[in-house]
Amino acid sequence: SDKEVQATDLVDIFEKLGGKHPGFRKAHAKGMCAIGTFVPSPNEHFKGAALLANSDLPVAMRFSLGGANPNSDERAPGTRGLGMQIKLPNGSFHTFTGNNFPVFAGKDPETFFGFLSTLLPDENGKTDPAKTMAFIQANPSVQANAMWNQQAKTPASFANTGFFGLHTFYFNQASGEKTKFRWDIQPSLGVKTLDKDEAAKMPEEFLVDTFTKQLEEGAVSFTIMASLGEEQDSDIDPSQQWPAERPQVALGTVTVTANGGDACKNTNFDPNIMSAGFTPSADPVLRMRSPSYAISFGKRLSNQ
Numbered sequence: 047s048d049k050e051v052q053a054t055d056l057v058d059i060f061e062k063l064g065g066k067h068p069g070f071r072k073a074h075a076k077g078m079c080a081i082g083t084f085v086p087s088p089n090e091h092f093k094g095a096a097l098l099a100n101s102d103l104p105v106a107m108r109f110s111l112g113g114a115n116p117n118s119d120e121r122a123p124g125t126r127g128l129g130m131q132i133k134l135p136n137g138s139f140h141t142f143t144g145n146n147f148p149v150f151a152g153k154d155p156e157t158f159f160g161f162l163s164t165l166l167p168d169e170n171g172k173t174d175p176a177k178t179m180a181f182i183q184a185n186p187s188v189q190a191n192a193m194w195n196q197q198a199k200t201p202a203s204f205a206n207t208g209f210f211g212l213h214t215f216y217f218n219q220a221s222g223e224k225t226k227f228r229w230d231i232q233p234s235l236g237v238k239t240l241d242k243d244e245a246a247k248m249p250e251e252f253l254v255d256t257f258t259k260q261l262e263e264g265a266v267s268f269t270i271m272a273s274l275g276e277e278q279d280s281d282i283d284p285s286q287q288w289p290a291e292r293p294q295v296a297l298g299t300v301t302v303t304a305n306g307g308d309a310c311k312n313t314n315f316d317p318n319i320m321s322a323g324f325t326p327s328a329d330p331v332l333r334m335r336s337p338s339y340a341i342s343f344g345k346r347l348s349n350q
């Protein structure tokens with residue numbers, strides 16, 4: 047059986063794949079800060095949540111591209127991310143950090159690490175796609191993500207991208223009842239992607255300019271939705287999607303008020319940092335994120 051993978055192993059392999067870039071995040075190195083306002087949608091499934099008890103809460107945000115390279119080409123399809131940290135009146139935070147794919151590459155950190163290992167170049171600097179294919183075939187839990195990647199198109203804008211939390215979370219109601227849910231974030235401007243030829247006509251960097259223009263032209267907002275899980279829906283495996291027909295309720299809407307600047311630079315968008323009543327599931331990928339983000343945070347703050 048596989049040897050247990052540690053957070054340091056994951057941070058190291060991100061650096062091996064994307065290069066060493068002192069001072070930058072070890073994943074999602076390229077990104078843009080934004081700030082906004084959260085207006086909650088109180089509902090019976092999240093009754094009593096402090097998060098939903100106050101209107102107009104301040105939100106720190108960061109939109110990003112996946113990978114450890116801070117100069118990556120924005121015309122390429124692939125991972126886009128969003129970190130949101132909502133500040134409650136009592137000073138506590140609630141974090142939502144998601145990606146644009148609906149299913150994770152692996153059921154646990156070992157499988158994810160094994161998959162990433164197949165992407166490393168050999169001593170001659172050559173990668174071996176056959177190795178990656180063989181791994182995907184032997185590890186069913188990376189297949190749904192690999193298929194998503196194959197058909198993924200270039201996101202037209204961060205404001206036209208949806209983001210998925212992927213993991214399962216719980217809200218503990220005062221009655222003792224637990225709400226089992228997964229969240230996703232839907233853009234008010236709708237999801238839009240660029241075809242290959244449209245993407246080729248764009249400059250290598252366009253995401254900040256496009257977003258800035260959209261914000262000047264009107265409202266850019268995102269609705270945080272919660273899918274309500276059934277007993278049989280996995281709460282530990284982010285490589286398994288829940289059935290599409292699960293009911294969804296809105297948690298609230300974040301309206302962006304400004305973008306750019308450095309306000310998110312010293313923020314750690316660890317998704318396990320949540321407000322009162324919310325708890326993470328035992329999903330080993332979710333649990334692995336806290337130590338990984340902490341290591342990356344410490345490194346980049348000390349210019350490593």
Ligand code: HEM
Pocket residue numbers: 056057070071072073074077108109110126127128129143144145150155158210211212213284313314315331334335338339342343346
């Ligand atoms: C074992 C799995 C994972 C590991 C080891 C990992 C690791 C990391 C690390 C080291 C960072 C940089 C943190 C910092 O310097 O502040 C990061 C950022 C990020 N990750 Fe993950 N991650 C994992 C899974 C995920 C998943 C499942 C998602 C989406 C649901 C995700 C979305 C993001 C996003 C959006 C950012 C950028 C946050 C920001 O802008 O500060 N990650 N990740």
